[in-house]
Amino acid sequence: MVAKKKKKDLGKIRGFAIQFLPNSEIRDLGSSERIRKILGIVLGNNILILQGRLLVDEEIRLIEDTMAMIGHVKNFRGIELAVISGNGQEGFFSKMKKGLANALSGGDLGAITIIGPATIVKEIKHNPKKIELLLNK
Amino acid sequence: MVIKILKNFFSRIFFNIFKNKKNIKLGFYGPPNAGKTSLANRICKDFTGEEIGRVSKVPHETRSVQFKEKVEIEYKGKTLTFKMIDTPGIATKIDYEDFLKYKVKKKEAKKRAKEATQGVIESIKWLDDMDIVVIVLDATKNPYNQVNITIIGNLVARKIPVLIIANKIDLKKADIKKIGAAFPEYDVVGISAKYGKNLEEFYESIFKLSKKV
Numbered sequence: 079m080v081a082k083k084k085k086k087d088l089g090k091i092r093g094f095a096i097q098f099l100p101n102s103e104i105r106d107l108g109s110s111e112r113i114r115k116i117l118g119i120v121l122g123n124n125i126l127i128l129q130g131r132l133l134v135d136e137e138i139r140l141i142e143d144t145m146a147m148i149g150h151v152k153n154f155r156g157i158e159l160a161v162i163s164g165n166g167q168e169g170f171f172s173k174m175k176k177g178l179a180n181a182l183s184g185g186d187l188g189a190i191t192i193i194g195p196a197t198i199v200k201e202i203k204h205n206p207k208k209i210e211l212l213l214n215k
Numbered sequence: 216m217v218i219k220i221l222k223n224f225f226s227r228i229f230f231n232i233f234k235n236k237k238n239i240k241l242g243f244y245g246p247p248n249a250g251k252t253s254l255a256n257r258i259c260k261d262f263t264g265e266e267i268g269r270v271s272k273v274p275h276e277t278r279s280v281q282f283k284e285k286v287e288i289e290y291k292g293k294t295l296t297f298k299m300i301d302t303p304g305i306a307t308k309i310d311y312e313d314f315l316k317y318k319v320k321k322k323e324a325k326k327r328a329k330e331a332t333q334g335v336i337e338s339i340k341w342l343d344d345m346d347i348v349v350i351v352l353d354a355t356k357n358p359y360n361q362v363n364i365t366i367i368g369n370l371v372a373r374k375i376p377v378l379i380i381a382n383k384i385d386l387k388k389a390d391i392k393k394i395g396a397a398f399p400e401y402d403v404v405g406i407s408a409k410y411g412k413n414l415e416e417f418y419e420s421i422f423k424l425s426k427k428v
Binding site for chain 2: 135142
Protein backbone atom coordinates (compact mmCIF):
# COMPACT_ATOMS: atom_id res chain seq x y z
CA MET A 79 0.00 0.00 0.00
CA VAL A 80 2.80 2.36 0.97
CA ALA A 81 4.87 1.55 -2.12
CA LYS A 82 1.79 1.95 -4.34
CA LYS A 83 1.03 5.38 -2.93
CA LYS A 84 4.63 6.51 -3.30
CA LYS A 85 4.66 5.45 -6.94
CA LYS A 86 1.48 7.42 -7.51
CA ASP A 87 2.92 10.58 -5.95
CA LEU A 88 6.20 10.37 -7.81
CA GLY A 89 4.21 9.92 -11.00
CA LYS A 90 3.17 13.55 -10.65
CA ILE A 91 6.68 14.65 -11.54
CA ARG A 92 6.53 15.34 -15.24
CA GLY A 93 10.25 15.83 -15.70
CA PHE A 94 13.16 17.85 -14.56
CA ALA A 95 15.97 19.91 -15.99
CA ILE A 96 19.53 20.51 -14.91
CA GLN A 97 20.22 24.20 -14.67
CA PHE A 98 23.67 25.73 -14.43
CA LEU A 99 23.95 29.04 -12.61
CA PRO A 100 27.19 30.98 -13.01
CA ASN A 101 28.40 32.82 -9.94
CA SER A 102 28.02 36.15 -11.76
CA GLU A 103 24.22 35.64 -11.57
CA ILE A 104 24.17 35.74 -7.77
CA ARG A 105 27.40 37.56 -6.93
CA ASP A 106 25.75 40.96 -6.52
CA LEU A 107 22.64 39.73 -4.75
CA GLY A 108 22.04 39.93 -1.01
CA SER A 109 21.71 36.71 1.02
CA SER A 110 17.89 36.68 1.01
CA GLU A 111 17.72 37.26 -2.73
CA ARG A 112 20.31 34.54 -3.40
CA ILE A 113 18.35 32.01 -1.38
CA ARG A 114 15.06 33.07 -2.99
CA LYS A 115 16.58 32.68 -6.44
CA ILE A 116 18.00 29.24 -5.64
CA LEU A 117 14.77 27.97 -4.09
CA GLY A 118 12.82 29.37 -7.05
CA ILE A 119 14.93 27.27 -9.43
CA VAL A 120 14.68 24.14 -7.27
CA LEU A 121 10.90 24.51 -6.85
CA GLY A 122 10.60 24.50 -10.63
CA ASN A 123 11.77 20.83 -10.56
CA ASN A 124 15.30 21.74 -11.57
CA ILE A 125 18.56 20.34 -10.32
CA LEU A 126 20.75 23.37 -9.82
CA ILE A 127 24.47 23.34 -10.44
CA LEU A 128 25.86 26.51 -8.98
CA GLN A 129 29.34 27.81 -9.70
CA GLY A 130 30.94 28.53 -6.33
CA ARG A 131 29.32 28.09 -2.97
CA LEU A 132 27.12 29.98 -0.59
CA LEU A 133 28.45 31.51 2.61
CA VAL A 134 28.10 29.21 5.64
CA ASP A 135 25.33 31.35 7.13
CA GLU A 136 23.54 31.33 3.77
CA GLU A 137 23.75 27.53 3.65
CA ILE A 138 22.11 27.28 7.07
CA ARG A 139 19.48 29.84 6.08
CA LEU A 140 18.77 27.80 2.98
CA ILE A 141 18.05 24.80 5.23
CA GLU A 142 15.84 26.96 7.49
CA ASP A 143 13.85 28.38 4.56
CA THR A 144 13.53 24.90 3.04
CA MET A 145 12.07 23.58 6.28
CA ALA A 146 9.66 26.51 6.48
CA MET A 147 8.38 25.66 2.98
CA ILE A 148 7.70 21.97 3.60
CA GLY A 149 3.99 21.56 4.17
CA HIS A 150 3.24 24.94 2.65
CA VAL A 151 4.32 24.22 -0.93
CA LYS A 152 2.50 21.29 -2.57
CA ASN A 153 4.60 18.14 -3.00
CA PHE A 154 7.73 19.85 -1.67
CA ARG A 155 9.66 17.56 0.68
CA GLY A 156 12.91 19.48 0.96
CA ILE A 157 16.20 19.49 -0.90
CA GLU A 158 19.36 17.48 -1.38
CA LEU A 159 22.49 19.57 -1.14
CA ALA A 160 26.18 18.95 -1.75
CA VAL A 161 29.24 21.14 -2.20
CA ILE A 162 32.42 19.96 -3.90
CA SER A 163 35.37 22.10 -2.97
CA GLY A 164 39.08 21.20 -3.18
CA ASN A 165 40.42 18.17 -1.34
CA GLY A 166 40.81 19.73 2.12
CA GLN A 167 44.42 18.51 2.39
CA GLU A 168 46.08 21.76 1.32
CA GLY A 169 49.05 23.22 3.13
CA PHE A 170 49.14 26.61 4.86
CA PHE A 171 50.48 28.62 1.89
CA SER A 172 48.16 26.99 -0.58
CA LYS A 173 45.21 27.77 1.74
CA MET A 174 46.37 31.36 2.08
CA LYS A 175 46.72 31.70 -1.71
CA LYS A 176 43.26 30.25 -2.20
CA GLY A 177 41.82 32.57 0.47
CA LEU A 178 43.30 35.60 -1.25
CA ALA A 179 42.03 34.48 -4.66
CA ASN A 180 38.56 33.91 -3.17
CA ALA A 181 38.55 37.35 -1.59
CA LEU A 182 39.46 38.95 -4.93
CA SER A 183 36.95 36.97 -6.98
CA GLY A 184 34.13 37.31 -4.42
CA GLY A 185 33.78 33.65 -3.47
CA ASP A 186 35.16 30.15 -3.85
CA LEU A 187 34.70 29.86 -7.61
CA GLY A 188 36.53 26.54 -7.70
CA ALA A 189 33.66 24.98 -5.76
CA ILE A 190 30.47 23.56 -7.20
CA THR A 191 27.17 23.43 -5.31
CA ILE A 192 24.50 20.96 -6.32
CA ILE A 193 20.96 21.46 -5.06
CA GLY A 194 18.00 19.38 -6.13
CA PRO A 195 14.43 18.88 -4.93
CA ALA A 196 14.10 15.80 -2.71
CA THR A 197 11.19 14.55 -4.83
CA ILE A 198 13.64 14.14 -7.74
CA VAL A 199 17.02 13.65 -6.07
CA LYS A 200 16.85 10.69 -3.74
CA GLU A 201 20.37 11.05 -2.42
CA ILE A 202 23.66 12.75 -3.16
CA LYS A 203 26.47 10.36 -2.29
CA HIS A 204 29.49 12.44 -1.55
CA ASN A 205 33.04 11.48 -0.73
CA PRO A 206 36.30 13.35 -1.29
CA LYS A 207 36.86 11.84 -4.73
CA LYS A 208 33.44 11.65 -6.30
CA ILE A 209 29.86 12.72 -6.09
CA GLU A 210 26.90 10.61 -7.17
CA LEU A 211 23.37 11.81 -7.73
CA LEU A 212 20.79 9.12 -7.13
CA LEU A 213 17.43 10.01 -8.61
CA ASN A 214 13.99 8.79 -7.61
CA LYS A 215 12.45 6.45 -10.19
CA MET B 216 35.34 57.71 41.05
CA VAL B 217 38.31 55.88 39.48
CA ILE B 218 38.21 53.28 42.25
CA LYS B 219 34.49 52.75 41.64
CA ILE B 220 35.05 52.22 37.88
CA LEU B 221 37.91 49.80 38.54
CA LYS B 222 35.81 47.96 41.12
CA ASN B 223 32.93 47.58 38.62
CA PHE B 224 35.32 46.48 35.89
CA PHE B 225 36.91 43.73 37.98
CA SER B 226 33.63 42.57 39.46
CA ARG B 227 32.19 42.25 35.93
CA ILE B 228 35.19 40.20 34.80
CA PHE B 229 34.98 37.92 37.82
CA PHE B 230 31.21 37.61 37.43
CA ASN B 231 31.62 36.54 33.80
CA ILE B 232 34.31 33.99 34.62
CA PHE B 233 32.18 32.68 37.47
CA LYS B 234 29.03 32.63 35.32
CA ASN B 235 30.66 30.85 32.38
CA LYS B 236 32.41 28.26 34.46
CA LYS B 237 29.30 27.57 36.50
CA ASN B 238 26.83 27.00 33.71
CA ILE B 239 28.40 26.02 30.41
CA LYS B 240 25.82 25.59 27.67
CA LEU B 241 26.61 22.27 26.05
CA GLY B 242 24.67 21.62 22.85
CA PHE B 243 24.18 18.30 21.09
CA TYR B 244 23.84 18.71 17.34
CA GLY B 245 23.88 16.44 14.33
CA PRO B 246 21.78 14.61 11.78
CA PRO B 247 18.67 12.67 12.84
CA ASN B 248 19.14 9.26 14.50
CA ALA B 249 22.84 9.75 15.22
CA GLY B 250 22.33 9.28 18.96
CA LYS B 251 22.28 12.84 20.34
CA THR B 252 19.57 12.09 22.89
CA SER B 253 21.13 8.72 23.76
CA LEU B 254 24.40 10.46 24.62
CA ALA B 255 22.71 13.31 26.51
CA ASN B 256 20.62 10.73 28.41
CA ARG B 257 23.71 8.72 29.30
CA ILE B 258 25.43 11.81 30.77
CA CYS B 259 22.33 13.09 32.56
CA LYS B 260 21.56 9.67 34.01
CA ASP B 261 25.13 9.24 35.23
CA PHE B 262 25.23 12.62 36.99
CA THR B 263 21.61 13.47 37.86
CA GLY B 264 19.83 10.12 37.74
CA GLU B 265 17.31 11.48 35.22
CA GLU B 266 17.11 11.32 31.44
CA ILE B 267 16.66 14.31 29.14
CA GLY B 268 14.36 12.78 26.51
CA ARG B 269 12.94 9.76 24.74
CA VAL B 270 14.88 7.78 22.15
CA SER B 271 13.47 5.76 19.27
CA LYS B 272 14.46 4.02 16.05
CA VAL B 273 12.08 6.32 14.19
CA PRO B 274 13.99 9.38 12.94
CA HIS B 275 13.10 12.81 14.34
CA GLU B 276 12.04 11.44 17.73
CA THR B 277 13.35 14.70 19.25
CA ARG B 278 11.31 17.44 17.64
CA SER B 279 11.85 20.28 20.06
CA VAL B 280 14.87 21.47 22.01
CA GLN B 281 15.19 19.73 25.39
CA PHE B 282 17.17 20.98 28.40
CA LYS B 283 18.63 19.76 31.60
CA GLU B 284 19.86 22.53 33.87
CA LYS B 285 22.77 22.32 36.27
CA VAL B 286 24.28 18.98 35.37
CA GLU B 287 27.42 18.68 37.47
CA ILE B 288 29.93 16.52 35.68
CA GLU B 289 32.80 15.23 37.74
CA TYR B 290 35.94 14.07 36.03
CA LYS B 291 39.32 13.33 37.63
CA GLY B 292 38.47 15.31 40.76
CA LYS B 293 37.23 18.40 38.89
CA THR B 294 33.60 19.42 38.62
CA LEU B 295 31.98 21.56 35.96
CA THR B 296 28.33 22.53 35.73
CA PHE B 297 26.62 22.33 32.37
CA LYS B 298 23.28 23.25 30.91
CA MET B 299 22.64 20.34 28.56
CA ILE B 300 20.80 21.24 25.38
CA ASP B 301 19.63 18.36 23.22
CA THR B 302 18.48 19.52 19.80
CA PRO B 303 16.35 17.97 17.04
CA GLY B 304 18.33 16.44 14.18
CA ILE B 305 19.11 18.81 11.32
CA ALA B 306 18.07 17.64 7.85
CA THR B 307 17.50 19.20 4.44
CA LYS B 308 14.45 17.07 3.67
CA ILE B 309 11.59 15.60 5.64
CA ASP B 310 9.09 13.32 3.95
CA TYR B 311 6.19 12.04 6.03
CA GLU B 312 6.18 8.87 3.91
CA ASP B 313 9.55 7.92 5.41
CA PHE B 314 7.83 7.51 8.79
CA LEU B 315 5.28 5.09 7.34
CA LYS B 316 8.09 2.52 6.99
CA TYR B 317 8.23 2.47 10.79
CA LYS B 318 4.52 1.60 10.97
CA VAL B 319 3.57 5.12 12.02
CA LYS B 320 0.01 5.92 10.89
CA LYS B 321 -0.39 8.44 8.06
CA LYS B 322 -2.02 11.14 10.19
CA GLU B 323 0.64 10.77 12.88
CA ALA B 324 3.40 10.70 10.22
CA LYS B 325 2.19 14.00 8.74
CA LYS B 326 2.07 15.54 12.23
CA ARG B 327 5.53 14.20 12.99
CA ALA B 328 6.92 15.62 9.73
CA LYS B 329 5.43 19.04 10.47
CA GLU B 330 6.88 19.06 13.98
CA ALA B 331 10.24 17.84 12.66
CA THR B 332 10.52 20.77 10.23
CA GLN B 333 9.83 23.15 13.11
CA GLY B 334 12.43 21.29 15.17
CA VAL B 335 15.13 21.84 12.55
CA ILE B 336 14.37 25.56 12.51
CA GLU B 337 14.49 25.66 16.31
CA SER B 338 17.85 23.83 16.37
CA ILE B 339 19.34 26.35 13.97
CA LYS B 340 18.03 29.29 16.00
CA TRP B 341 19.77 27.90 19.10
CA LEU B 342 23.19 27.75 17.45
CA ASP B 343 24.09 31.25 18.63
CA ASP B 344 23.45 30.44 22.29
CA MET B 345 25.88 27.56 22.70
CA ASP B 346 29.19 27.65 24.59
CA ILE B 347 30.38 24.23 23.37
CA VAL B 348 28.82 22.01 20.73
CA VAL B 349 29.10 18.26 20.49
CA ILE B 350 28.43 17.08 16.94
CA VAL B 351 27.10 13.55 17.19
CA LEU B 352 27.57 11.49 14.03
CA ASP B 353 26.59 7.91 13.31
CA ALA B 354 29.94 6.16 12.72
CA THR B 355 28.28 3.66 10.38
CA LYS B 356 27.17 6.39 7.97
CA ASN B 357 29.00 8.46 5.38
CA PRO B 358 30.27 11.60 7.18
CA TYR B 359 30.57 13.66 3.97
CA ASN B 360 27.06 14.94 4.39
CA GLN B 361 26.58 18.62 3.60
CA VAL B 362 24.45 19.11 6.73
CA ASN B 363 27.41 18.08 8.92
CA ILE B 364 29.75 20.39 7.02
CA THR B 365 27.26 23.28 7.17
CA ILE B 366 26.71 22.94 10.94
CA ILE B 367 30.44 22.78 11.65
CA GLY B 368 31.11 25.72 9.30
CA ASN B 369 28.55 27.81 11.15
CA LEU B 370 30.01 26.91 14.55
CA VAL B 371 33.49 27.86 13.38
CA ALA B 372 32.16 31.18 12.07
CA ARG B 373 30.59 31.80 15.50
CA LYS B 374 33.86 30.76 17.24
CA ILE B 375 32.08 28.04 19.22
CA PRO B 376 34.34 25.13 20.28
CA VAL B 377 33.38 21.86 18.59
CA LEU B 378 33.87 18.23 19.53
CA ILE B 379 32.98 15.53 17.01
CA ILE B 380 31.60 12.27 18.33
CA ALA B 381 31.60 9.12 16.25
CA ASN B 382 28.76 7.25 17.90
CA LYS B 383 27.68 3.61 17.56
CA ILE B 384 31.23 2.20 17.63
CA ASP B 385 29.72 -1.00 19.01
CA LEU B 386 28.42 -1.72 15.51
CA LYS B 387 30.57 -3.67 13.02
CA LYS B 388 30.09 -1.13 10.22
CA ALA B 389 31.39 1.75 12.37
CA ASP B 390 34.35 3.56 10.83
CA ILE B 391 35.91 6.23 13.09
CA LYS B 392 38.86 6.71 10.74
CA LYS B 393 36.52 7.81 7.96
CA ILE B 394 35.02 10.47 10.25
CA GLY B 395 38.51 11.59 11.29
CA ALA B 396 39.51 11.84 7.63
CA ALA B 397 36.42 13.91 6.82
CA PHE B 398 37.12 16.40 9.63
CA PRO B 399 40.92 16.40 10.04
CA GLU B 400 40.98 19.72 11.92
CA TYR B 401 38.86 18.44 14.82
CA ASP B 402 39.14 15.99 17.68
CA VAL B 403 37.02 12.94 16.95
CA VAL B 404 36.06 10.69 19.86
CA GLY B 405 34.54 7.29 19.17
CA ILE B 406 31.89 6.19 21.67
CA SER B 407 28.88 4.00 22.10
CA ALA B 408 26.20 6.04 23.85
CA LYS B 409 24.00 2.97 24.06
CA TYR B 410 26.54 0.93 26.01
CA GLY B 411 28.47 3.79 27.64
CA LYS B 412 31.69 2.83 25.87
CA ASN B 413 34.68 5.24 25.89
CA LEU B 414 32.87 8.02 27.76
CA GLU B 415 36.04 8.79 29.73
CA GLU B 416 37.67 10.13 26.57
CA PHE B 417 34.52 12.13 25.86
CA TYR B 418 34.61 13.79 29.31
CA GLU B 419 38.30 14.51 28.97
CA SER B 420 37.69 16.28 25.65
CA ILE B 421 34.75 18.26 27.05
CA PHE B 422 36.81 19.43 30.04
CA LYS B 423 39.61 20.41 27.66
CA LEU B 424 37.20 22.40 25.48
CA SER B 425 35.66 24.08 28.53
CA LYS B 426 38.91 25.96 29.02
CA LYS B 427 38.22 27.79 25.74
CA VAL B 428 34.82 29.04 26.94
